[in-house]
Amino acid sequence: MEGFVKIARKDQLRTTSGISVRVEGEEIAIFQVGADVFAIRNECPHQHFQLLHQGEISEQTVTCPMHGWKFDLKTGKGIIGGGNLKKYAVRVVGDDVWVEQPEA
Numbered sequence: 001m002e003g004f005v006k007i008a009r010k011d012q013l014r015t016t017s018g019i020s021v022r023v024e025g026e027e028i029a030i031f032q033v034g035a036d037v038f039a040i041r042n043e044c045p046h047q048h049f050q051l052l053h054q055g056e057i058s059e060q061t062v063t064c065p066m067h068g069w070k071f072d073l074k075t076g077k078g079i080i081g082g083g084n085l086k087k088y089a090v091r092v093v094g095d096d097v098w099v100e101q102p103e104a
Helices: none
Strands: 006-008 019-023 026-033 035-042 057-060 061-063 070-072 078-080 090-093 094-101
Touching: 006 019, 006 026, 026 094, 035 090, 035 094
Parallel strands: none
Antiparallel strands: 006 094, 019 026, 026 035, 057 061, 061 070, 070 078, 090 094
16 A cells, blocks of 8 residues: 555554554554544654653543643644644554555
């Protein structure tokens, strides 16, 4: 699949927290919310904390575990706190999860 990289199997995803994967040097957090899978840069814009994948998931949002900033997983936009997250397109093909390749 051109422009995408296989990063996980669907059974590796959790609904209570995300997972972190490295794609071409970029840390990406992957979240499953219901049937939807989201991919964002695994870095909160506040102090560049790189553990967003460990944040609390509520509906289609994630809350940074460090200082409580909250982001919409669908858009990457900040809800509480400032800034936005880089969002990556995701495709689920069968049992495989593919994420868009980061720009060089």
